[in-house]
Amino acid sequence: MDTLTPASETALDFPALLRYWRGRRGYSQLALSLAAGVSQRHISFLESGRARPSREMILALSDRLGVPLRQRNRLLLAAGFAPAYSEHALAEPPLQMVRQAIALILAKQEPYPAVVLDRFWNISDANRAYRRMVDALLDGRPAAVLPEGLGNDAGGGPRINLMLTVFDPQGLWPLIENAHQVGRYLLRRVWQELQAQAHDRVAREIFARIAQWHPEMIGPGGVPHADEEASEGPLPPVLPVVLRAEGFQASLFSTLTTLGNPHDVTLQELRIECFFPADEPSRLALEALGRDAEPAAVQNR
Structure with missing residues (x-):
């Protein structure tokens, strides 16, 4: 690599x-x-x-x-100087106000899914709608995690890695109807992250795992193939993710929220991804999922 x-x-x-x-x-x-x-x-x-x-x-x-x-x-x-910027785990006291703000965002997003991700797309938190959706999609199958000792900035053992779970042939990949389109877009995001974090074993491990699962998406020199669809016509305003599993289907698009002017490394790298229904049937499907009995929370399997 x-x-x-x-x-x-x-x-x-x-x-x-x-x-x-x-x-x-x-x-x-x-x-x-x-x-x-x-x-x-x-x-x-x-x-x-x-x-x-x-x-x-x-x-x-x-x-x-x-x-x-x-x-x-x-x-x-x-250069021989001490670091200028702090790095606290999200659970530490200095970030209490931020945790409260995140909890409010997650709660207000109901009944639509929202998830909190660290710099390597490990799940730090999620609302109940997100947990319900992932439980319905995976149906008991394990979510992907990074190898032990990698990417566990907040401590507490391995956490679900959303990016790996999306690309995993045993995870969400076969449930995404437009997986080719979504995969190319997400792989470019991983590649961009790799360029800034290339010295980090975690970034390399994530890209290597995806390349092993989907070698057809990697071009010469280990660079992701360009998105041919982008040159064939105007792009849609948002990229929907079309999910289909037994008993559940929805077309969703997402927004990414980051914190403005952070002075802490963890806060700058934190991302909150909120999902919205792309059409009326998807809205009804998510709301119906919320009316069902509350399933077990998403856990590291």
């Missing part, structure tokens, strides 16, 4: 990381120097290791390049 990792991103030194992020954002040394208010020569010296950055310079360059908070901490560590 070495082709999945940009060569410069595997390095631990600050100059290589700075070159990587400048390249990722499409900046020349001159453009970055103008944006950051420093000389091009200084940027060149930082990337060659001839000059050592200050803590303030690293934060300024990271801001101009739009580097995620986790990677800003990594840049600081690589």
Whole structure:
């Protein structure tokens, strides 16, 4: 899987990381120097290791390049500085207000599904509608989880991984009528995440597992195939996911909610995905599911 990792991103030194992020954002040394208010020569010296950055310079360059908070901490560590941004588990006291806000969002989404995901699409929380839907779809089959020791940022053992459960041939994949369309879209999201987290074993494991299950979706060099449908005509305003299982079928689209201006790594990476019915029969199906007897909560099987 070495082709999945940009060569410069595997390095631990600050100059290589700075070159990587400048390249990722499409900046020349001159453009970055103008944006950051420093000389091009200084940027060149930082990337060659001839000059050592200050803590303030690293934060300024990271801001101009739009580097995620986790990677800003990594840049600081690589240069010999302490991390600038905290990273708390969602269950910890400093994030109590955020937990209350998330609980409100989940509750207000009823009777439609909503799920809280961490940076690697592990399920951190979900409302009752989401649990009912997944129970109805899987019908007792186990959901996919990451290998032990990977991707368990919040502790407490393995958690269901939504992305793997979607692509798993024994999971949701055979229940998605438009799996080819949905799969290509989601695989691009995984690939984009991999580019920012390539050094992380979890991102590599997720992509490798999907590539093993669906090699036809991977092109030369380990890059996902382009979506041919995107070039054949105008795209729909939303991408519906058409689900069909015994006793349940629905066409859904989703929205992703992130927290604005977070200063904590966990909060920046947190995503709340809310699902909505794409047509009237789907609305009725979800509401009917909610009127049924409450099933057991989604558990790590």
